[in-house]
Amino acid sequence: MIDRSFGDRIFDVVNYILLSFITIIVLYPLLFVMSASISNPETVLRGEMWLIPREINFDAYHTIFQNKDILSGYGNTILYTAVGTAINLVMTICAAYPLARKDFFGRGLITGMIVFTMFFSGGLIPTYLLIKNLHMLDSLWVMVIPNAVAVWNIIIMRTFFQQSIPGEIQEAAMIDGCSHMQTLLRIVLPLSMPIIAVMVLFYAVGHWNSYFNALIYLTSKDKFPLQLILREILIQSDSGDMVKLTSESAIKMKMSVEGLKYAVLVVANLPMLILYPFLQRYFVKGIMIGALKG
Numbered sequence: 294m295i296d297r298s299f300g301d302r303i304f305d306v307v308n309y310i311l312l313s314f315i316t317i318i319v320l321y322p323l324l325f326v327m328s329a330s331i332s333n334p335e336t337v338l339r340g341e342m343w344l345i346p347r348e349i350n351f352d353a354y355h356t357i358f359q360n361k362d363i364l365s366g367y368g369n370t371i372l373y374t375a376v377g378t379a380i381n382l383v384m385t386i387c388a389a390y391p392l393a394r395k396d397f398f399g400r401g402l403i404t405g406m407i408v409f410t411m412f413f414s415g416g417l418i419p420t421y422l423l424i425k426n427l428h429m430l431d432s433l434w435v436m437v438i439p440n441a442v443a444v445w446n447i448i449i450m451r452t453f454f455q456q457s458i459p460g461e462i463q464e465a466a467m468i469d470g471c472s473h474m475q476t477l478l479r480i481v482l483p484l485s486m487p488i489i490a491v492m493v494l495f496y497a498v499g500h501w502n503s504y505f506n507a508l509i510y511l512t513s514k515d516k517f518p519l520q521l522i523l524r525e526i527l528i529q530s531d532s533g534d535m536v537k538l539t540s541e542s543a544i545k546m547k548m549s550v551e552g553l554k555y556a557v558l559v560v561a562n563l564p565m566l567i568l569y570p571f572l573q574r575y576f577v578k579g580i581m582i583g584a585l586k587g
Contacts, residue, residue: 330354330555338551353556363557365515366522371564373518374500377437381496382489384442385450390477392447393454394463404451411444417509424510435510436503436518446492453488454481494569501565523557526550 297305324344329337333348341347357363391397392404415423420439429435458481466476482489504520511517 326555326558330552330559332552334552337555353552354560356553357556357560362514362517362522363519363560366517366519367560369516370501370519370561372433373436373503374497376433377440377500378493378496380437380441381443381446382492385446385492386477386482388442388447389450389454390481393451393458395460404448407444407447421509430510431512431516433516436506437500439506440499440503443496446495450485450488450492453485457488458484497568498565519557519561523554523561526554526557 321344328344328346329342330353331349331351332342332346333350334353336342336347388407392400394400414420424430424435424439429438462480462484463476466480471479502520504518504524507516507518507521508524511521
């Protein structure tokens with residue numbers, strides 16, 4: 294055991310206190326929402342429930358699984374996330390792999406052109422007109438094609454390929470008769486699971502939480518993702534605060550919306566909370582290796 298000085302021990306104590314305080318700040322909203330979703334909405338509105346559930350009931354969850362709009366939005370979000378993440382991975386890998394190879398002519402120029410798009414874009418109106426002319430409005434493709442690739446993620450994955458995949462291995466594969474595609478599929482990708490897991494998490498969370506594209510480009514309610522359905526519930530709840538709730542039916546409606554709001558938040562975030570622990574072991578390694586830009 295190495296003897297630690299008094300100053301080191303004080304430093305550790307201060308760190309533990311600060312980290313515990315930050316952990317409480319981060320966890321409290323999550324615990325509050327989970328507790329509110331299974332509590333009596335009346336106790337939540339009166340401020341009687343602040344952490345521990347009060348008068349537990351699961352009426353809100355029962356309503357969710359009977360509401361066709363919520364179930365449809367949930368299915369649409371899963372579809373957009375799965376298809377969008379698959380397209381994102383393919384596009385990112387296809388862009389990052391050649392840019393990582395030293396024998397690829399013009400990779401510096403192409404990288405510069407790609408990075409240029411991080412700082413300058415056509416804007417919302419030209420983008421909308423382009424998508425309209427491509428006949429993608431109110432379709433699945435408008436949710437997955439316009440954001441098919443992220444420049445920052447290309448740079449991270451390219452750097453990972455450069456730093457973590459030895460060039461000698463790829464040269465040996467070429468000598469053994471592998472084509473560039475075979476080298477990518479049989480050599481590079483199996484050795485790149487950390488960065489692939491990071492990309493899956495980044496893209497999946499982005500698609501799951503996305504609502505702006507749906508708000509702009511989708512008009513059919515049966516194509517709305519869950520985030521838009523949740524937005525409607527929140528707007529309905531806020532509009533209820535602007536009127537005087539005098540009738541018994543109005544009060545019941547307010548209570549129902551209040552409980553439903555928290556329950557939908559839990560259901561909406563549950564898949565990402567489940568996904569993260571499975572990818573977390575790859576996360577730190579992948580992002581740290583890919584963070585060295587060069």
